[in-house]
Amino acid sequence: MAETDKRKRIIRAAEQLFHARQFHEITLDEVARRADVGKGTIYLYFSDKHDLFYQTAMAGFEEMCGVIRENASRRLSFREELARATRGVSDFFRLRRPIFHMIRAELKGPGAGVHRGAMLQRRRQLTQLLAAIIGRGKAVGEVRSALPLLVLAEYLLGMLRARALEMGGCAGPGTAGRGKGRGADPGVVEFFLHGAAGRHGATARHGTAAGARVTRRTRNAIGTRKK
Amino acid sequence: MAETDKRKRIIRAAEQLFHARQFHEITLDEVARRADVGKGTIYLYFSDKHDLFYQTAMAGFEEMCGVIRENASRRLSFREELARATRGVSDFFRLRRPIFHMIRAELKGPGAGVHRGAMLQRRRQLTQLLAAIIGRGKAVGEVRSALPLLVLAEYLLGMLRARALEMGGCAGPGTAGRGKGRGADPGVVEFFLHGAAGRHGATARHGTAAGARVTRRTRNAIGTRKK
Amino acid sequence: MAETDKRKRIIRAAEQLFHARQFHEITLDEVARRADVGKGTIYLYFSDKHDLFYQTAMAGFEEMCGVIRENASRRLSFREELARATRGVSDFFRLRRPIFHMIRAELKGPGAGVHRGAMLQRRRQLTQLLAAIIGRGKAVGEVRSALPLLVLAEYLLGMLRARALEMGGCAGPGTAGRGKGRGADPGVVEFFLHGAAGRHGATARHGTAAGARVTRRTRNAIGTRKK
Amino acid sequence: MAETDKRKRIIRAAEQLFHARQFHEITLDEVARRADVGKGTIYLYFSDKHDLFYQTAMAGFEEMCGVIRENASRRLSFREELARATRGVSDFFRLRRPIFHMIRAELKGPGAGVHRGAMLQRRRQLTQLLAAIIGRGKAVGEVRSALPLLVLAEYLLGMLRARALEMGGCAGPGTAGRGKGRGADPGVVEFFLHGAAGRHGATARHGTAAGARVTRRTRNAIGTRKK
DNA sequence: CATGAATGAGGATTCATTCAT
């Protein structure tokens, strides 16, 4: 227990520090100080500075995938499942943003050679989790795009990433969605499903009516298209 | 001019090196060597290592915005303009990927304090360029989403980023689009406009027919929806 | 006894590790692991890392001196006693080589300050043991050099050291001597007694005949000498 | 020049420090301080701490071999050449003792992997230089031992090493030899040639008579031997 | 007695930056 305790303290410290600075700008002295452990202690649990950040990233990532999987096990409607997964990812992007910077950074440097594979695999894991959900949407006819599921999943992730990181988590009016409030709003899901040509957003409600209207207008729009 | 030449050589070297490694993993020795310039020379044109990479990022960014603006000046249809902007951004993401990593990195570190403002402003510039294009789409009725234009622009950027960086520029089947092949495929634009619920992608061709089919199917799909 | 057992295990481990690496390149972790003892246990028997290696060296040294003394107590001919001592030292140099490196190292570093005196004394002990044997040779007329006995002893040690350490224990042809084979060959003794000008070595056998032949040839050689 | 100057200052500093302490006990900070250069400067001329000490050792070694070779080129009598080589080696062992400790140390650790080969080769070079001289002695009949030349050379080196290092350069009475006084005395050469059974040392004269007497006595001695 | 987790002083090494030429 004591060991695990220190290990966790170190990981938490690393993650916290990663909020404000980058891998190379963080010293292990700082990590040790913030974790309130001796400098050498870090090397009892991690082989390396890289290893520390790698494991920190992995831990967070795994946690996020866990959240999504958890929801997948319950029998929810496609929409609901997609919304929850979306919210889960979004929360992670926002609250544990450093982890994703770590992952991105880790995938670059050559020092990541050892970890690179594992990291890519994890990322693919996430994509596949989302792809599976979208696949269900296809099965029930709510997703009709002929694009590969993985591509759709990547697009969704890209949007979530944009929402959480570029926009600082505020998607403008209409974000608040409904009750829960803390996570991703339905806007993303709606947009993901019906695109910019669909009518949704500030006034977004989901439901058959809205969906229907979207498509009708869409047809018109296409009709108007020149080239 | 000889000076400007060296300056450019240095910037190019920095950008190239940034392809494979991160800011802190690149030494000015390397930059100087690759630029075929004395190490001290760097300090004649840049006040700092940070400054060098900041200016490098800015130069690339500016170039990209230029491409988009250029197309904006010609009178093109909304679709065409969106497609071109999309392609421009996509090419940049792919071919000059390092620049975007640089920007992201630069926005983090504390050393960026001075530049931070300028960078954020540039980024906003890009978003606004895209937002303007999307705004035109709204004007002509092809965009109906109630989401703020800037949000839509961010979503689009997020998707492009995902396509270029996560998927290595290959969006899977359907990517090949038409002849040119090198840039963004219509898939993104189509997806951006009609979402996952629309039918497009692998079999996507643009033109009225394809569009019509998309919407028809979509309506059916909506009809089948349970909740 | 259990304690003494651990003490010995630790010493043995230290000696073994010293075969391949140097004092500073050996960690107490390794020693503990190899001795199958807890790291802290080392500090129950030794005050220090230096102390551990000092005591290890001493133990080996003492052992070697013991071998020589043992032979000294029996009444043997000068030649035989010299041969045995020589073999004893040689075996030690070869089989327990690390000990001698330890001693040498120990005599240098400043940390050895405390032990230095004791070590020098031990070394002198060995030299004196050999000097005593050589002294007997002088008494029986087999040694005629006017050089001090201690100097002769040092020369002999130097040669043995060279043989064991520099030449990896193989003195080239003539080494095989007789049956036992493992220890010092007569070559050294012969060389020690008659020098390079004497005929011995490859064809050396001990016994009167060989000896006689050696000297006969030697005489001739001297006759031929120019200057 | 300036470069070479710094390089030499660093090497000299390293060698000096090596007089009193061992490789691992010397910090590069010290070396830099004593050489009066910046710490980083060391890395301009040496790739490594190991490399620094390796090159330092090599430089000294090479210098010594140079001295011996120099004498070899002049046409000297065997005796004289042997005496000079002996003196050269002896001086080096005494005055630049650290170098030999460095070499020995270097030949042990696994870090020497790269240098090990080169060092062994150098050592062999020295041995062969001496072996060549002894070979000349054989040619002129002054050396009759059937031991391989390299073995004889090693023995000689062993004795010189013993004299210089163990005995602190004082071989007791008779050391002063002749005029020059500073280097090795003829005692070693005499002993090397005629062994302990020969009459030499304090009263050593070399010449036919002494040599002859030695061998005669030797024969007697052998006759007296028991076993 | 025995242990090994925890510690932090200490050292090799890197690299942005300066400055004499």
Add this chain to the structure above:
DNA sequence: TATGAATGAATCCTCATTCAT
């Protein structure tokens, strides 16, 4: 202007030593 040798602050990592169990 242009250069690159020189510098030393800064950082990762090791390992002897301690001490709570």
